[in-house]
């Protein structure tokens with residue numbers, strides 16, 4: 001297993017690694033609970049502003065998908081690589097900011113869907129009452 005330093009984790013959070021390095025860090029994160037814990041600690045320190053770049057990071061959320069991407073993720077319409085990345089970001093990194101955003105989007109999406117279902121049911125019930133029973137009731 002590759003040995004990931006705190007400096008590499010910081011660079012990862014800053015989105016300052018090149019692609020192979022990013023892949024290496026993400027692979028190590030998938031494999032190591034200890035490293036995931038280290039990453040969470042690093043993120044928490046940033047949130048508390050103990051890291052000089054913390055404020056910038058909080059403002060731009062460099063490694064976070066935006067809301068539009070999270071919405072597409074919920075609908076599973078992203079390319080599988082991208083879908084995987086967001087999955088990783090949410091459930092392996094455990095980004096609380098994005099998890100909160102996702103929960104919010106989910107509730108927004110769930111609401112209209114149930115309203116549509118209710119409307120359909122009402123429509124079905126009212127048409128069932130109006131139409132003659134059995135086939136051949138079409139005008």
Ligand SMILES: [Zn+2]
Pocket residue numbers: 063064065089095096097098099
């Ligand atoms: Zn995030």
